[in-house]
Amino acid sequence: MMNEKISALMDGELSPNEVDDVSDALLAEQSLSACWSEYHLIGEAMRRNGQLTLDVREKVSVQLRDEPTVLSPRAPLRQRPVRRYAAMAATVAFAAAVGWVGFGQDPASQVVVAQAVPASQDVFAPASGVEAPYLAAHQEAAGGGLVRVSMAAGAKVAH
Amino acid sequence: MRGLLLPFAVSLLGAGSIHASAPDDWALLGKAASVARTQPLAGSYLHQVGSAAETFRIERAQARGKVRERRVSLDGLPREVIRSGDTVVSAGPDQRALQAAKASSVKLFPALLPEDVDALQQSYTLTRLGQSRVAMRDCQWLELKPREAGQRYALRLCVDGKSHLPLKTMTLTPQGQAVESFSFIDLNLDVGKLKVDVKPLYKLTAKSSSQRAAADAPTPALELRGMPAGFSLVQAGERRLPGDEGAAPVQHFVYSDGLVMLSVFAEPGAQARTTGGHGYGALSVVSDPEGDYQLTLVGELPESSLAAIARGLRISKKP
Numbered sequence: 001m002m003n004e005k006i007s008a009l010m011d012g013e014l015s016p017n018e019v020d021d022v023s024d025a026l027l028a029e030q031s032l033s034a035c036w037s038e039y040h041l042i043g044e045a046m047r048r049n050g051q052l053t054l055d056v057r058e059k060v061s062v063q064l065r066d067e068p069t070v071l072s073p074r075a076p077l078r079q080r081p082v083r084r085y086a087a088m089a090a091t092v093a094f095a096a097a098v099g100w101v102g103f104g105q106d107p108a109s110q111v112v113v114a115q116a117v118p119a120s121q122d123v124f125a126p127a128s129g130v131e132a133p134y135l136a137a138h139q140e141a142a143g144g145g146l147v148r149v150s151m152a153a154g155a156k157v158a159h
Numbered sequence: 160m161r162g163l164l165l166p167f168a169v170s171l172l173g174a175g176s177i178h179a180s181a182p183d184d185w186a187l188l189g190k191a192a193s194v195a196r197t198q199p200l201a202g203s204y205l206h207q208v209g210s211a212a213e214t215f216r217i218e219r220a221q222a223r224g225k226v227r228e229r230r231v232s233l234d235g236l237p238r239e240v241i242r243s244g245d246t247v248v249s250a251g252p253d254q255r256a257l258q259a260a261k262a263s264s265v266k267l268f269p270a271l272l273p274e275d276v277d278a279l280q281q282s283y284t285l286t287r288l289g290q291s292r293v294a295m296r297d298c299q300w301l302e303l304k305p306r307e308a309g310q311r312y313a314l315r316l317c318v319d320g321k322s323h324l325p326l327k328t329m330t331l332t333p334q335g336q337a338v339e340s341f342s343f344i345d346l347n348l349d350v351g352k353l354k355v356d357v358k359p360l361y362k363l364t365a366k367s368s369s370q371r372a373a374a375d376a377p378t379p380a381l382e383l384r385g386m387p388a389g390f391s392l393v394q395a396g397e398r399r400l401p402g403d404e405g406a407a408p409v410q411h412f413v414y415s416d417g418l419v420m421l422s423v424f425a426e427p428g429a430q431a432r433t434t435g436g437h438g439y440g441a442l443s444v445v446s447d448p449e450g451d452y453q454l455t456l457v458g459e460l461p462e463s464s465l466a467a468i469a470r471g472l473r474i475s476k477k478p
Contacts, residue, residue, distance in 0.1 A: 123211045124236060124259035131444045133400035134424055138442070138457035139265045140401070141394060141413045142420035143247065 184285045185277060188301060190323045191316065192272035197226055198324050201353060202294065202346035203233065204268060208339050208441075215263075220353045227355040232263070240264045243357045250359035268341040269325040271314070272418075279417040282306055282389035291317050293326040294343040303418065307387065309333035310464045312441060314418060322348055330441050332461055338441040381410050381425055381452075385471040390414040390421060400424075421458035421465075425474055427451060445469050 201218045213235045219228040228242040238251040238260035247267075249260035273279070288300035298317035305311035310333075317327040327342040378395060394413040399406065410425040428451070443462040446455045447469035454472060456465050 123206060123208045123213045124262055133402050134422070134444060134455050134457050135442065136261075136401040137398065137411060137424070138413075138420070138422040139262060141411070141422060142265055 181285065184287055184301065185280070187299075187318065187323065188272070188279075188285060188303075188316075189276045191301075191318045191325050192270075192274065192276050194323045195269040195272060195325050196274075197221070198322060198348065199350050199353060200324070200346060200348050201350050203344045205342045205344055206263075206268070206340070207337075207342075214344065218350075218353060218355050220350065220355045222354070227357055228267070229355050229357065230263070230267075231360075232259075235259070238263060239359055239361070240267070241357050241359060242267065248357075248359060250361045252361050266341075268328065269343075271316075271325070271328055271341070275417070279303060282311070282416040283418065288315070291327075293317050294346040296321070296326060296346070298326045307389070310387070310467075311416070311419065311460050312338070324348070330459070380477050382475050382477050383412055383423060383425070384473045384475075385468075386414055387468060387471070389416040391416075393420070419459040421456065421460065421468075423472065424455040424457075425449075425452045426455075428453060447472075449474050 199220045203214055203216050206213050206215065214233040215230045216233055217228065217230045219226065221227070225244040226242065227244075230240045232238045236251065236256040236259040238249065238256050240260060240263055241248045241250070247264050249257065249264045251257040251260040279285075283303040283305055286302050286304065288302055291298055291300060297320045299320060300315055300317050303314040303316075305313060313331040313333075315329045315331060316325040318324070319326050324346075326346070328340065329337045330339040331337055378397070391414065392412060393415045394411075396411055397408045398411050399408050407426070412423040412425070414421045414423070441459045442457060443460060443465045444455065444457050445462060445465040446453065447466070448454070449469075449472055452474050454469055454474065456469050458465055460468075
């Protein structure tokens, strides 16, 4: 859809030919170029988070009101995607204006946040050379008084 | 029918008694600690550290007065941790998996509390927070907050209303961010006839090492002063570090404030060594020269706190 292409154009993801297509379409289609500026505004809001005024809502709702009057023969086909896009733009702009909505579950329970640990898939990350022996010795002692025995299998796992 | 009414009754009580008396809270925590070690169960739980997560299957039963428990990792490195009474066996198909198994065996969720919870009162306060729902059970949040604000991690537990089993735990930084969390995904407490097989899945080789809590190690010739209030010496000995068998032995002091263990290693010769780094979970490692010695601290405290403790320590030879 054209909206994805506009977004891709903005993020620099289109090939040169695709860029030409989208640019031509933008220049030709009045409502599309209005969307283009809205999209930029929303992009700015996402990046700066708080400097957005509520004027966007006015502009977008004006656009929504104006949608039905586009007279181009191909408009009915283009109209729907743009309207849906504009509606989404309104939602996003509103969210940006009031601040991001958090995942409000019960306040005592929280999402685990990565601290100084680099993003990794495995929880177990063997410690770097210098610290490893100290960590291992500490883990043995920290076992809460339980006697610990460790074993490794030389052969393959027998299921 | 009564079963349906009871949870509602519990919730109403909880909602009303925001200022539940402190002894009640500590009694609940004590019950939770005991149940966490002994309650027979079968289920799966999630362990999160930073942005990484792993899941385990756990089965626990009582046989002839002994608690038998088996955990199997469901993802990541394959490993097992088996407990029979006071013996814990970590097993894995290769060295790396075995290391991971040993790391997994330090914290045996849901039993993260000490046997004597009242001893925690010296270093922590206990408050009730809200209610929640974990593994399809209603639970009550409790929070152990360090009295020394900002110097240690806080621990939150969501305790099952019916069985008092901790269903979810979170280790929080002073800023309120979770660095580690355990949580049951599914749980079955009705496991009357469950038998837990304590034989490891992985074939045992001749290379098995027994690491006894070093009670028979020679006592260190050094004295350590300056540990913050609440930490008491649990164990002290001279030992060789694992994997470093060729090197000279180090003095190893182990302290505890009831909830977290803190190790101080002292070796002669101050070396400039980089500090910081997390090995597993919420552990921090800090190294600091002190007089003629190099001190290395390992513990489940924020790194800044460990560094502050390290700076305050003084070491001297025993008279």
